[in-house]
Structures are given as structure tokens and as C-alpha cells.
Amino acid sequence: MITLTEENYIKAIFHLSLQGKETVSTNDLAEAMNTKASSATDMIKKLSEKGYANYKKYQGVILTDSGKKVALSIIRKHRLWEVFLVDKLGFTWDEVHEVAEQLEHIKSPKLINQLDRFLDYPKHDPHGDPIPDINGNMPIVEKTLLSQAQVGHIYSCIGVNDSSAEFLQYLDTNNIQLGSEIEIMYIEPFDKSIKIKVNNNEFTVSNSVAKNLYLKKN
Amino acid sequence: MITLTEENYIKAIFHLSLQGKETVSTNDLAEAMNTKASSATDMIKKLSEKGYANYKKYQGVILTDSGKKVALSIIRKHRLWEVFLVDKLGFTWDEVHEVAEQLEHIKSPKLINQLDRFLDYPKHDPHGDPIPDINGNMPIVEKTLLSQAQVGHIYSCIGVNDSSAEFLQYLDTNNIQLGSEIEIMYIEPFDKSIKIKVNNNEFTVSNSVAKNLYLKKN
DNA sequence: ATATATTTTTAGACTAGACTAAAAATATAT
DNA sequence: ATATATTTTTAGTCTAGTCTAAAAATATAT
DSSP, rough: OOHHHHHHHHHHHHHHSSEEEEEEEHHHHHHHHHOOOHHHHHHHHHHHHHEEEOOOOEEEEEEEHHHHHHHHHHHHHHHHHHHHHHHHTTTOOHHHHHHHHHHOOOOOHHHHHHHHTTTTTTTTTSSSSSSTTTTOOOOOOEEEEGGGGGGTTEEEEEEESOOOOOHHHHHHTTOOTOOEEEEEEETTTTOOOHHHHHHHHTEEEEEHHHTTTEEOOO | OOHHHHHHHHHHHHHHHHSSOOOOOOHHHHHHTTTTTHHHHHHHHHHHHHHHHHHHHHHHTTOOHHHHHHHHHHHHHHHHHHHHHHHHHHOOTHHHHHHHHHHHOOHHHHHHHHHHHHHTSSOOOOOOOOEEETTTTOOOOOOOEEGGGTTTEEEEEESSSSOOOOHHHHHHHTTTOOOOOEEEEOTTTTTTEEEEEEEEEEEEEEEEHHEEOOOOOO
């Protein structure tokens, strides 16, 4: 049996190992989980014993295939529930995360597969992130951060890095949605702020914003 | 903050106090929760301290208004999710209970109210039980057990006492559904089995079955 | 009314998951 | 290369919820 806490640690390790180095450090994991390093160490040991992770003292942790499978199953559930909340219950994209964090732990294969069907097999969640299929396969999208985009090119918005309500509301205010076309006009060398054109409307976004918006080259 | 375990104890106390004496004994509660009496005692103390229950040593436990409110909120969630599972995801009425036991603990007022609307404000769950409204009001239905019905009268099936998959499947096999009209033909004094007519079809059910089917006089 | 049986509570121990404080290992800087 | 700083682990403690075994209260039977 896998506990709710174990699931959350596995999910955190999975996400951390995608954004950055392969192996996840105890401190980073502790920070992601809002606990102390000693707690993270304990849990890493436990996950290793249960076969979800590989771990050598002082060397950080990596998920095993079994651990990755667990992570992808949770991510599938999380993202399908997000689609449900937005498409069927009228939530906005900045309201869904917290509730989906709870719903992702419901255990019932039939539930999640019927939900998938009810939603007509969506490929992406409301933030543009891909939904793993029933076997845990998740298409890899070659995405670029706005902060790494090239002047003169046109991109489409395909997702966010930060799904906090604040950031998502900022995007709404500036009429940036999933699928929005974004043209890179000018990058200010001094503070790395970027002038972009969206819906024929030019404005400048800060580097902190640019580091949290994923684009795909058109 | 109220924990998942506390919620489950409160729900159990609520259900036990409806079916039987007003105050719930430690042993009955322990049995309902599949734990030992000592664990039930500990939890009863804790619920009393938190204001959800009133308790005097050796005298059993009763929910306070605050405790009842918690119970009704959980029951509302449980039953709404059951409707969702059957109406939208194609579950059968014997498959929903276990999943609803998990879903009932999701905390999000917006979620449950939007779900209520999405389902078009249902009044009953798939087993015929009434759904409490947003303020915790639950209509009281004057229901009769089949085992207490009177020969010669015609009733409608309005719910079940036992929602185990086995019992619900028995009902399906015999074409007894919610709303089915049931005429009481004859009660066998020896073993209290009852001959009934459903859909113009006569057959006999045992007393154990009769004690788990709720009817309403037509 | 007293003995016996049942129910309930208490006392003490266990596990999961968290914490603090200190020790050990690794990384960085001069 | 050695001293210093940072990261990670260990050791020991805490809480929630469970358990067993024994004690205390209540109920039942003669």
C-alpha cells in the first residue's frame, strides 16, 4: 500500500527531476514539500526500500521505473480532474490546482478511465500541460521559455511554469491565453524584459514573467 | 482543522444514532469503524474536546449541532458524488459506494456546489437516499421496511438499508429498482419470508432481504 | 443481594510522519 | 591544502491513531 504522503513525495521528485539535474537533492525536495531536510531523508529511505526510488547517501535521489509510473498516474489524474473542473464545472484555470491536488489521490481505475472518456479523451489540461495516457505515456513537447525566445519569431503559448493564481490572473489581465500567438519584438539587455505583441497589442513583460511562460515556435 | 479520521467517526456516529437508540455505544462505534473499543474511546474524547460530540464516561456519545453539521456535509458530498458516478460516468448503483467514500472528503465548497448544479440539483442518490441541501437540511421520508409492510397493500421501493454490492446485485437480478411498485401478497409466519408481486411477477424473498429494502406506501 | 458477565476505560506500546539539534560528509574559498 | 561553509544524515522527541492487556464500571442472572 502506498500512502498519500508517499505519493506526494514521488510526485515532487518527478517534477524536480524534470526541471533541472537528473538527481534530486534532499534540500530541494524538502523545500518543494515544505518540510525539513531530515524529514525528506527519512522519506527517501522509505521510498528506496519500497522500490520507488534509488538512493545513495549524500548523492540525491532518482525515481525507479516503478516510481515514475506512480508519478505519471498521479499526474494523469491531476490533469484530467483539472479539465473536468474547467470544462464541466466552470472553474477558471487559476482555481483548479488546489482542488486537483486533492482529487489526484482518489484510487479507482474505473473512475479515472470513465472520466477520461466523459471528457472526450483530452490531450492537455487547462494550463496546456500534456495528459499522460492510461499506460503512463506522456508526449514530450519541445517547449521554449519566453525568456529564451528569439527576437523576430512568432510563437504560440502552450503552457505555464508557475500555476499560482497570481500569475494566471496576470496572464488573464494581459489577454494571454493558451494558443495565443506571441511575436517577440525586442529584448532589453539591461533587465531582460521583453517587448511582445499579442492580439496586435504591444507591451513589455518582465524577465520573471518571461521565465514562467512556455512557448512553441510557429 | 478536522482530520479525515475524525470525519469518518462523526459520520459513523451520525448513522448509528439514526438507526436505533439516540446515544451511540463505544462498542457499536468501534464495530462500525472496524477498530477496537479503546480506539473508539480515544476518538470520542477527542471529538468531545473539539465540540463535535457530547460524552459522559460509560454513557455513550451524541453529536452536537456542530457535529451534525459536519456529518450532513459529508453525506451531501457522498450522495452527490454517487449521482455523478451513475449519471455521468456510467457506474452501476452497486459500484459507487467505495469511490464515494473517498470523494466525500474532498474539501472545496465551490466544487460541491458547482457539482450540485451540474447534476441539476438532484434530490436523491442512486440508492434512493435523500441529499442534504447546502444548509444541511435533509427531508425526512416516512419509510417502511419491507419486513414491516402489510399484506394487501401496494408500495414503492425508495431505498436500501444495505448497500453492499451483493445485495444490490440481488435486487438487480430480481428486477427490483428504485420506484418499482411492490404488492405484498402473503407473509409466511414460519420464517417471515414474504411473497411479493413486482412487474406482474410473483416471487418470495427471505426475511433478511425484507429487512434491507425500504418502501413507501402508495 | 451477591456473583458473573459484559462493556468501557485506562495504561502503556507501536508506526507514520514530522521536528530540533548535533554529527558527518561534501563543497567552496582562500 | 587547509579552513570554512553548506548539505545531508543521525539521534532522539512529538502527535495522531492504532493496538493489547488489565482495571473499573455497568448490566445480568441466580
